[in-house]
Amino acid sequence: MKISVLQIKVTHTVIFWILSGCVIYTLWSGIRGSIDPWTWVSVGLLLLECIVLACFRGTCPLTILAERQGAMRGSVTDLFLPRWFADRIFLICGTAYVIGVALILGHLWIASSTSRDVVDTGQSFGSVVSVPDSPPEGRAAERRSESHIDREETEMTSSAPDGYLAAPTTRATHGTVSAVLVLHAWWGLNETTRGLCRRLADAGFLAFAPDLYHGKVADTIEGAEALSQALDAGQARADISAAMRFLTEQAAASSGSAGTAGTAGIAGTSGISGTSGTAGTGGSGSPGKLGVIGFSLGAYFALELSNQEPERIGSVVVFYGTGHTEFGRSEASYLGHFAESDPYESAAAVEELEQLLRKAGRPVTFHQYPGTGHWFFEPDRAAAHNALAADLAWNRTLAFLRRNAE
Numbered sequence: 001m002k003i004s005v006l007q008i009k010v011t012h013t014v015i016f017w018i019l020s021g022c023v024i025y026t027l028w029s030g031i032r033g034s035i036d037p038w039t040w041v042s043v044g045l046l047l048l049e050c051i052v053l054a055c056f057r058g059t060c061p062l063t064i065l066a067e068r069q070g071a072m073r074g075s076v077t078d079l080f081l082p083r084w085f086a087d088r089i090f091l092i093c094g095t096a097y098v099i100g101v102a103l104i105l106g107h108l109w110i111a112s113s114t115s116r117d118v119v120d121t122g123q124s125f126g127s128v129v130s131v132p133d134s135p136p137e138g139r140a141a142e143r144r145s146e147s148h149i150d151r152e153e154t155e156m157t158s159s160a161p162d163g164y165l166a167a168p169t170t171r172a173t174h175g176t177v178s179a180v181l182v183l184h185a186w187w188g189l190n191e192t193t194r195g196l197c198r199r200l201a202d203a204g205f206l207a208f209a210p211d212l213y214h215g216k217v218a219d220t221i222e223g224a225e226a227l228s229q230a231l232d233a234g235q236a237r238a239d240i241s242a243a244m245r246f247l248t249e250q251a252a253a254s255s256g257s258a259g260t261a262g263t264a265g266i267a268g269t270s271g272i273s274g275t276s277g278t279a280g281t282g283g284s285g286s287p288g289k290l291g292v293i294g295f296s297l298g299a300y301f302a303l304e305l306s307n308q309e310p311e312r313i314g315s316v317v318v319f320y321g322t323g324h325t326e327f328g329r330s331e332a333s334y335l336g337h338f339a340e341s342d343p344y345e346s347a348a349a350v351e352e353l354e355q356l357l358r359k360a361g362r363p364v365t366f367h368q369y370p371g372t373g374h375w376f377f378e379p380d381r382a383a384a385h386n387a388l389a390a391d392l393a394w395n396r397t398l399a400f401l402r403r404n405a406e
Helices: 005-032 037-055 061-068 089-119 136-145 191-202 221-230 233-254 297-308 347-359 387-405
Strands: 126-130 163-168 179-183 206-210 290-295 313-319 333-341 364-373
Touching: 005 037, 005 061, 005 089, 005 364, 037 089, 163 191, 163 233, 179 191, 179 233, 179 297, 191 206, 206 233, 233 290, 233 297, 290 297, 290 387, 297 313, 313 387, 333 347, 333 387, 347 364, 364 387
Parallel strands: 179 206, 179 290, 290 313, 313 333, 333 364
Antiparallel strands: 126 163, 163 206
8 A cells, every 4th residue: 555645744743743742841841840750751752763863864764755755855844844944843852852851860960969968877777666556467567668677676665655756776976866756647647657757767867756546547538538627636736745745755865865855745725735844955965856847737737836835846847738827936947848739738828828937037948849739749649749859858858957956
């Protein structure tokens, strides 16, 4: 069956516009710094096109076929394009492609360099201490999945609050250990939150995530909504208060000193209250102020906690969460990670929170991550997870926590 010039031109034009879309997407991904699977599909298809052109000495095989069928010779003359544009296709598309790939590689290099600068601290890997709310088979599975990490696991006493504790295996060289309270999202204390605690321990921090749902975990939006709506705010505040006291005591013990941890008290429904004490402002070997990381639901409690416990909380990191509006008593520094498109947290709410913190005289840095949505940091949310943005947010978080722990 003989193929007509018209059929060749139509086929080539369709392929051209598909590849042009790949060029545009590659360039757009590089400009925005948002790299997803479609970015790599685009880069791969264009790389394949380059290989094909190289095999045919810079000429598309469909162009050669069209010329054999009688099409006018010249630069891509079988396309339905103006001649002036057809003559410059390789220059225009090639330049855009090279710029896009260069920008993508630049973003990857920056993320990799930041990771090396921030994460490589010479700390030995952390040990994980699981609170007894986790069933034995769950703990066994965790041990199997982490067999490559040098960790020691011990059972918590029954007096410890529900939650998950991860600690570095070696004492910090300066005699103190920095502690971070991790407040989970509306999903509950899931493996993502536990994994974050382990990553913090690997980076040299003592991390504790209280279980505000006391064993219940959701993996669907409907289930998470039900759990969050059923949450007793007063009880959650009491749990956070107990977790704060527990973490301060653990930090003092890990630092080789009992310190002066004070008592957290039991919170009422109006806020997180209690006697603050002096968590680590004393002599050598006592822990400093706590850092707090809150995700979505946990972000609200983290913000509230920083204002209610100014003597205990020195740094706050929030992931796609706002809500609290009073910071007159806070002494903390703030770091925020927010999505570009988030139906749960509007840009106006984020801007309002930033202005409130600045008005209160607090140091604040908020980052918005292009091409991301709610849950972009959480690897178990496959549809929302953005690996590049998550890595950048993680490196910024570690740098922030370390800087404020000095």
